[in-house]
Amino acid sequence: MTNKYNNVYLESVSTVVGPYEHNGPLNRRFDRYYDNLYMHEDSFENAEIHLMSESIDILLDKINKQKKDIDLFIAGDLQNQITASCYSALKINKPFLGVYSACASNVEALIIASQLIDAKRVRNSLVSVSSHNMVSERQFRNPTEYGAPKPNSATFTATGGASAFLTKEKKDIKIESSTIGRVIDMEQNDPNNMGACMAAAAADTIYRHLKDLKRTSDYYDLIVTGDLGKYGKDILIEYMQKEYQIDLSKNYNDCGIILYDTKEQKEVQAGGSGPVCSALVVYGDIIPKMKNKEIRKVLYVATGALFNSTMVFQKMNILSIAHAISLEVSE
Amino acid sequence: MEKKLYEKIVMNHKPKEHRLRNALISFFIGGIVGVIGEVLLELYTYYLNISSSDAAVFMMVTLIFLASLFTALGFFDKWVNFARCGLIIPITGFAHSMTSAAIEFRREGFVTGLGANIFKLAGTVILYGIVSAYIFGIIRYFILGGI
Numbered sequence: 001m002t003n004k005y006n007n008v009y010l011e012s013v014s015t016v017v018g019p020y021e022h023n024g025p026l027n028r029r030f031d032r033y034y035d036n037l038y039m040h041e042d043s044f045e046n047a048e049i050h051l052m053s054e055s056i057d058i059l060l061d062k063i064n065k066q067k068k069d070i071d072l073f074i075a076g077d078l079q080n081q082i083t084a085s086c087y088s089a090l091k092i093n094k095p096f097l098g099v100y101s102a103c104a105s106n107v108e109a110l111i112i113a114s115q116l117i118d119a120k121r122v123r124n125s126l127v128s129v130s131s132h133n134m135v136s137e138r139q140f141r142n143p144t145e146y147g148a149p150k151p152n153s154a155t156f157t158a159t160g161g162a163s164a165f166l167t168k169e170k171k172d173i174k175i176e177s178s179t180i181g182r183v184i185d186m187e188q189n190d191p192n193n194m195g196a197c198m199a200a201a202a203a204d205t206i207y208r209h210l211k212d213l214k215r216t217s218d219y220y221d222l223i224v225t226g227d228l229g230k231y232g233k234d235i236l237i238e239y240m241q242k243e244y245q246i247d248l249s250k251n252y253n254d255c256g257i258i259l260y261d262t263k264e265q266k267e268v269q270a271g272g273s274g275p276v277c278s279a280l281v282v283y284g285d286i287i288p289k290m291k292n293k294e295i296r297k298v299l300y301v302a303t304g305a306l307f308n309s310t311m312v313f314q315k316m317n318i319l320s321i322a323h324a325i326s327l328e329v330s331e
Numbered sequence: 332m333e334k335k336l337y338e339k340i341v342m343n344h345k346p347k348e349h350r351l352r353n354a355l356i357s358f359f360i361g362g363i364v365g366v367i368g369e370v371l372l373e374l375y376t377y378y379l380n381i382s383s384s385d386a387a388v389f390m391m392v393t394l395i396f397l398a399s400l401f402t403a404l405g406f407f408d409k410w411v412n413f414a415r416c417g418l419i420i421p422i423t424g425f426a427h428s429m430t431s432a433a434i435e436f437r438r439e440g441f442v443t444g445l446g447a448n449i450f451k452l453a454g455t456v457i458l459y460g461i462v463s464a465y466i467f468g469i470i471r472y473f474i475l476g477g478i
Binding site for chain 1: 336344427428431435436
């Protein structure tokens with residue numbers, strides 16, 4: 001399902017990150033960083049809530065608004081039953097929708113907000129997303145202090161909180177269109193190779209987006225996927241070429257590779273992942289470039305692997321989904 | 332969508348693991364742990380003037396203590412990540428798995444967290460260790476007559 005929007009604008013964004021993201025190539029682009037994974041809280045779960053709440057406070061400061069000015073809050077994260085979003089929503093005390101499509105949650109939230117603003121149901125919406133490396137590690141993998149090595153294809157969950165404020169009032173950046181993804185099963189079942197699970201969903205969504213809007217891939221100055229990592233990125237380029245004859249080699253990149261320096265930061269292995277990974281790169285790096293008019297048209301395709309550790313041990317396939325949103329500099 | 336084509340592309344882009352290098356690192360580090368154990372065994376027998384079976388227990392307790400302490404101090408996971416099975420297979424790996432689980436779940440309480448989860452990783456080792464000990468004990472009884 002692809003929709004075009006007439007009056008949805010992105011007013012401002014904010015980002016708060018942990019130490020690994022701060023040590024990466026985008027280190028000066030984030031609003032705030034912590035050099036410790038606890039963020040002055042007593043557990044990693046609370047640290048994630050802190051990250052999301054702080055990104056909201058920074059955003060409201062930037063646009064000079066207060067919590068009472070928000071019409072609707074939409075948020076998602078990776079914690080069991082998206083509790084980081086719920087505890088952050090408690091502090092805002094405004095109508096709240098919690099969303100989950102794993103690492104594609106941010107674009108899902110942006111799409112819902114855009115639909116409601118476009119339909120004039122709300123005037124504005126605050127959209128937040130977060131993830132925390134250690135929370136994901138203990139939830140999906142082993143205890144955080146357990147040092148069992150992972151294969152090279154594994155990705156590294158990004159730590160951070162990111163928020164965006166969408167409004168019907170005209171601003172520099174416009175939400176131009178969006179495509180809601182389908183759940184894809186390509187019979188992949190390796191939780192240490194998420195890029196391979198999710199590249200197929202990204203391919204399906206990009207193909208349908210371009211087809212529905214009768215566009216070619218070079219319509220966009222930049223197409224970014226959420227968190228495929230370096231191997232998933234190569235899989236997507238080759239698959240798009242062979243299956244759909246769409247050339248992505250020129251204007252395509254992956255947020256998981258932009259967020260970290262995969263050569264210097266060995267611990268991230270194939271690249272970053274997590275719902276906040278793509279949000280940090282898009283809000284921290286791409287939106288400022290759009291505001292400076294260095295790039296004008298961006299297709300942001302967030303990819304999510306839909307599974308839990310129970311289903312993986314029951315030998316079920318890892319499903320995937322990708323949602324796409326097109327951002328343009330407004331004329 | 333073409334699943335066969337996709338699977339082929341995925342296999343083409345699967346990164347290689349350095350199996351030989353990992354095996355050699357594990358072999359040497361595992362060997363060093365064995366040497367440390369042997370040195371401790373000799374020292375305990377010589378200085379404490381105890382039997383070698385008592386000294387073996389002392390040696391294992393020392394290795395378990397060190398692995399747990401280093402895990403708690405936060406750097407043993409990096410060593411394990413480098414040495415791989417060289418530190419996981421010896422008793423240090425067992426201690427590491429229990430201490431890391433204990434640290435992880437202490438925040439959820441002593442009973443519902445630490446107590447319920449401390450054997451999360453080590454439970455497998457204990458269960459199948461005991462089961463296989465029984466099986467081999469029975470085989471040994473029938474073949475060697477319990478000697």
